[in-house]
Amino acid sequence: xxxxxxxxxxxxxxxxxxxxxxxxxxxxxxxxxxxxxxxxxxxxxxxxxxxxxxxxxxxxxxxxxxxxxxxxxxxxxxxxxxxxxxxxxxxxxxxxxxxxxxxxxxxxxxxxxxxxxxxxxxxxxxxxxxxxxxxxxxxxxxxxxxxxxxxxxxxxxxxxxxxxxxxxxxxxxxxxxxxxxxxxxxxxxxxxxxxxxxxxxxxxxxxxxxxxxxxxxxxxxxxxxxxxxxxxxxxxxxxxxxxxxxxxxxxxxxxxxxxxxxxxxxxxxxxxxxxxxxxxxxxxxxxxxxxxxxxxxxxxxxxxxxxxxxxxxxxxxx
Amino acid sequence: xxxxxxxxxxxxxxxxxxxxxxxxxxxxxxxxxxxxxxxxxxxxxxxxxxxxxxxxxxxxxxxxxxxxxxxxxxxxxxxxxxxxxxxxxxxxxxxxxxxxxxxxxxxxxxxxxxxxxxxxxxxxxxxxxxxxxxxxxxxxxxxxxxxxxxxxxxxxxxxxxxxxxxxxxxxxxxxxxxxxxxxxxxxxxxxxxxxxxxxxxxxxxxxxxxxxxxxxxxxxxxxxxxxxxxxxxxxxxxxxxxxxxxxxxxxxxxxxxxxxxxxxxxxxxxxxxxxxxxxxxxxxxxxxxxxxxxxxxxxxxxxxxxxxxxxxxxxxxxxxxxxxxxxxxxxxxxxxxxxxxxxxxxxxxxxxxxxxxxxxxxxxxxxxxxxxxxxxxxxxxxxxxxxxxxxxxxxxxxxxxxxxxxxxxxxxxxxxxxxxxxxxxxxxxxxxxxxxxxxxxxxxxxxxxxxxxxxxxxxxxxxxxxxxxxxxxxxxxxxxxxxxxxxxxxxxxxxxxxxxxxxxxxxxxxxxxxxxxxxxxxxxxxxxxxxxxxxxxxxxxxxxxxxxxxxxxxxxxxxxxxxxxxxxxxxxxxxxxxxxxxxxxxxxxxxxxxxxxxxxxxxxxxxxxxxxxxxxxxxxxxxxx
Numbered sequence: 001x002x003x004x005x006x007x008x009x010x011x012x013x014x015x016x017x018x019x020x021x022x023x024x025x026x027x028x029x030x031x032x033x034x035x036x037x038x039x040x041x042x043x044x045x046x047x048x049x050x051x052x053x054x055x056x057x058x059x060x061x062x063x064x065x066x067x068x069x070x071x072x073x074x075x076x077x078x079x080x081x082x083x084x085x086x087x088x089x090x091x092x093x094x095x096x097x098x099x100x101x102x103x104x105x106x107x108x109x110x111x112x113x114x115x116x117x118x119x120x121x122x123x124x125x126x127x128x129x130x131x132x133x134x135x136x137x138x139x140x141x142x143x144x145x146x147x148x149x150x151x152x153x154x155x156x157x158x159x160x161x162x163x164x165x166x167x168x169x170x171x172x173x174x175x176x177x178x179x180x181x182x183x184x185x186x187x188x189x190x191x192x193x194x195x196x197x198x199x200x201x202x203x204x205x206x207x208x209x210x211x212x213x214x215x216x217x218x219x220x221x222x223x224x225x226x227x228x229x230x231x232x233x234x235x236x237x238x239x240x241x242x243x244x245x246x247x248x249x250x251x252x253x254x255x256x257x258x259x260x261x262x263x264x265x266x267x268x269x270x271x272x273x274x275x276x277x278x279x280x281x282x283x284x285x286x287x288x289x290x291x292x293x294x295x296x297x298x299x300x301x302x303x304x305x306x307x308x309x310x311x312x313x314x315x316x317x318x
Numbered sequence: 319x320x321x322x323x324x325x326x327x328x329x330x331x332x333x334x335x336x337x338x339x340x341x342x343x344x345x346x347x348x349x350x351x352x353x354x355x356x357x358x359x360x361x362x363x364x365x366x367x368x369x370x371x372x373x374x375x376x377x378x379x380x381x382x383x384x385x386x387x388x389x390x391x392x393x394x395x396x397x398x399x400x401x402x403x404x405x406x407x408x409x410x411x412x413x414x415x416x417x418x419x420x421x422x423x424x425x426x427x428x429x430x431x432x433x434x435x436x437x438x439x440x441x442x443x444x445x446x447x448x449x450x451x452x453x454x455x456x457x458x459x460x461x462x463x464x465x466x467x468x469x470x471x472x473x474x475x476x477x478x479x480x481x482x483x484x485x486x487x488x489x490x491x492x493x494x495x496x497x498x499x500x501x502x503x504x505x506x507x508x509x510x511x512x513x514x515x516x517x518x519x520x521x522x523x524x525x526x527x528x529x530x531x532x533x534x535x536x537x538x539x540x541x542x543x544x545x546x547x548x549x550x551x552x553x554x555x556x557x558x559x560x561x562x563x564x565x566x567x568x569x570x571x572x573x574x575x576x577x578x579x580x581x582x583x584x585x586x587x588x589x590x591x592x593x594x595x596x597x598x599x600x601x602x603x604x605x606x607x608x609x610x611x612x613x614x615x616x617x618x619x620x621x622x623x624x625x626x627x628x629x630x631x632x633x634x635x636x637x638x639x640x641x642x643x644x645x646x647x648x649x650x651x652x653x654x655x656x657x658x659x660x661x662x663x664x665x666x667x668x669x670x671x672x673x674x675x676x677x678x679x680x681x682x683x684x685x686x687x688x689x690x691x692x693x694x695x696x697x698x699x700x701x702x703x704x705x706x707x708x709x710x711x712x713x714x715x716x717x718x719x720x721x722x723x724x725x726x727x728x729x730x731x732x733x734x735x736x737x738x739x740x741x742x743x744x745x746x747x748x749x750x751x752x753x754x755x756x757x758x759x760x761x762x763x764x765x766x767x768x769x770x771x772x773x774x775x776x777x778x779x780x781x782x783x784x785x786x787x788x789x790x791x792x793x794x795x796x797x798x799x800x801x802x803x804x805x806x807x808x809x810x811x812x813x814x815x816x817x818x819x820x821x822x823x824x825x826x827x828x829x830x831x832x833x834x835x836x837x838x839x840x841x842x843x844x845x846x847x848x849x850x851x852x853x854x855x856x857x858x859x860x861x862x863x864x865x866x867x868x869x870x871x872x873x874x875x876x877x878x879x880x881x882x883x884x885x886x887x888x889x890x891x892x893x894x895x896x897x898x899x900x901x902x903x904x905x906x907x908x909x910x911x912x913x914x915x916x917x918x919x920x921x922x923x924x925x926x927x928x929x930x931x932x933x934x935x936x937x938x939x940x941x942x943x
Binding site: 016021078282298304311314 | 344351367371377620694695696697698710726731735736
């Protein structure tokens with residue numbers, strides 16, 4: 001049903017994880033093609049995880065040149081200036097990732113994510129966008145949704161010690177074991193655009209504050225023409241002003257979003273490595289789950305904040 | 319979170335990591351990225367191929383080398399200016415004494431066995447150094463913090479001991495596949511290929527008075543020129559045929575049980591294989607003894623495939639033949655090793671034939687290997703998540719953020735929307751014999767049980783002492799050490815063989831023993847109560863130790879509780895009956911009902927012990943509210 005069996009080499013290498021998810025899932029993983037764009041610490045962790053897991057291929061897209069700050073939380077880039085000078089983040093990470101699992105095809109793609117056409121994305125089963133603007137995420141998500149083939153779409157963002165994962169699987173069918181029988185389930189995911197523009201008033205009060213805080217920062221960066229992550233403490237007053245405007249516009253109290261949280265996000269230019277490991281790990285698990293078709297996927301946001309240590313799933317849609 | 323204060327606390331910290339495996343690799347990487355500059359790491363293992371799916375600091379070319387050393391070298395590549403000291407050694411070695419531990423600001427465990435964890439726990443208590451513990455299995459994991467005097471120590475809650483089975487279940491009345499594996503591995507394999515001088519229960523309880531034990535011994539002895547195939551069939555017929563018939567003759571045993579059926583080779587394999595195609599030369603032999611295998615020559619390619627009785631029988635005979643043909647020198651010295659392909663094939667086949675006999679479902683080689691080898695299933699992502707959580711706790715410890723310590727559980731299925739669930743640590747258990755010095759009670763037959771039994775089953779196994787010392791009043795009954803003279807050693811050896819009541823200082827009902835481990839700086843008092851009888855099935859060891867915590871095993875209940883259900887409680891709380899001493903500090907989560915969620919479990923071998931990971935949350939989880 002799933003094609004050829006695993007080779008002896010694969011069985012030996014993947015023994016411990018086959019005992020977790022089964023040989024069928026392992027075979028499906030080996031046929032899966034993943035696109036990853038915008039590589040910082042968290043995405044580097046994610047790439048490491050799926051390469052180790054044995055996906056078919058990983059295509060890296062990040063044309064930024066390597067600078068000293070690039071290897072702050074990214075262990076795929078070695079601090080050897082001779083090696084990285086003049087190279088892009090994708091190129092260096094590609095070389096490192098190949099070493100983790102020679103059975104995975106790791107390559108790079110050059111170009112601006114927002115200008116690539118719909119047919120480009122058809123090559124992939126999973127698209128993961130890291131460091132990127134809201135507009136780009138929206139554009140890519142729309143292209144993925146245009147394809148007849150279902151492409152799993154993820155965004156991931158970590159600032160300081162806070163992280164957000166967004167998932168769009170469109171219409172997703174999966175199997176779940178309930179008591180003794182296997183049940184078929186289906187979930188419908190909202191698009192990225194839909195999910196980030198849900199009116200705030202009807203959203204339950206106990207929803208993770210990070211959802212709202214991220215939307216404020218996103219909008220701030222967009223209106224100010226900033227590169228993603230390019231904020232600092234000096235922006236805080238304007239960010240808070242924007243927050244108040246948004247709250248008013250949504251008819252909710254300003255107290256919905258603690259100022260301290262926004263302060264942490266604007267000053268969180270560098271990623272906190274433990275948070276990268278955690279968020280990259282959760283993302284890795286989710287992608288593996290979706291590829292293997294087993295188990296209930298996360299819908300549709302995941303938040304982690306090292307401050308309270310909780311890793312929370314929020315289901316946010318119209 | 320990278321405040322000045324935090325950064326300097328990290329920079330100046332001296333950290334000890336115990337374990338450079340699944341969690342260790344992820345942890346070392348994250349520590350280095352987070353700014354730690356002085357890390358020591360202990361691991362006694364070398365790298366194996368099956369590690370490479372998650373221990374990403376290692377490459378195929380590193381197989382056979384020290385994990386601690388290779389991990390160190392790999393991390394120095396992306397953080398060349400930090401200090402990493404690696405020790406390729408067992409953390410239980412005397413060099414890692416209390417003074418060694420005292421030099422660290424925090425100890426981080428990434429271990430895979432209960433024994434080492436307990437040992438490190440005691441040393442951290444003795445050295446008064448904070449300990450961050452962790453464990454993972456598959457998608458589950460957890461991180462806990464242990465600070466002397468402030469929180470529970472690692473042993474405040476009982477961790478389940480390795481699962482043992484009553485002898486008669488293994489030798490006569492198996493009901494689960496694991497029983498067949500234990501029989502095949504610890505009895506049959508051991509009898510055929512292991513130390514001949516070892517006691518072996520293989521033929522115990524044969525009711526047939528006609529077969530004397532001498533005769534039985536002769537069956538397993540192979541004479542020099544005896545044809546291997548014939549010998550193999552003889553063994554087959556003995557263990558699967560006549561032994562079963564002998565057991566059947568005891569009517570009592572089978573009154574309420576399904577009777578097994580005897581199986582004879584002539585019925586399953588009418589034609590000898592060597593008659594068919596000549597010799598055992600057809601069996602595949604590659605370099606290295608551990609890769610010799612019968613599967614290829616029998617056309618069996620897929621280790622996940624279920625073999626039928628005929629195939630299992632073929633594997634049994636051919637594997638046995640191959641041991642004698644190609645690995646003769648090792649016979650008499652072998653112990654089962656999960657990485658020994660031929661041994662795994664043999665044990666799988668033997669267990670399956672026995673299972674067939676008792677109408678127990680058969681298992682594939684892949685499954686059998688996991689059971690026989692106590693293999694823990696593992697993936698990279700869980701280890702990465704746990705490593706991140708460990709570093710977060712370690713930083714809190716360094717900053718002495720007492721209120722912020724958390725025990726964090728990584729769940730496979732969300733509970734109250736949470737995949738990562740932090741809860742506050744508990745206060746120390748006042749009844750913990752390790753950190754609160756509470757005495758224990760031992761029920762034992764002081765006239766029959768020997769000191770050796772007490773040392774092996776209680777002091778070493780249950781109390782986890784490495785270099786114990788046993789005193790009764792002023793009398794030193796037993797100790798272990800390098801500096802003992804011959805007379806003392808002889809004296810102690812003599813003591814070991816004596817029943818407790820016949821020792822120089824007799825141990826009787828009401829005696830109080832002091833048991834110590836100087837390296838762990840642990841001292842326990844044991845109140846001895848004499849008891850005449852013990853139930854063979856429920857108390858197979860013939861002694862019962864009690865008196866520490868009454869709470870049911872929480873983490874890592876894992877599978878041993880398939881029948882007598884105590885909910886494995888993620889949030890470990892107030893199910894009322896628990897000892898009132900388990901006061902929790904301000905709780906972030908108030909678990910109300912404990913509804914067990916029936917878990918999506920792959921295997922239905924519920925009582926497969928995963929004893930090596932007692933830290934992990936059981937598969938039967940509580941949905942909090």
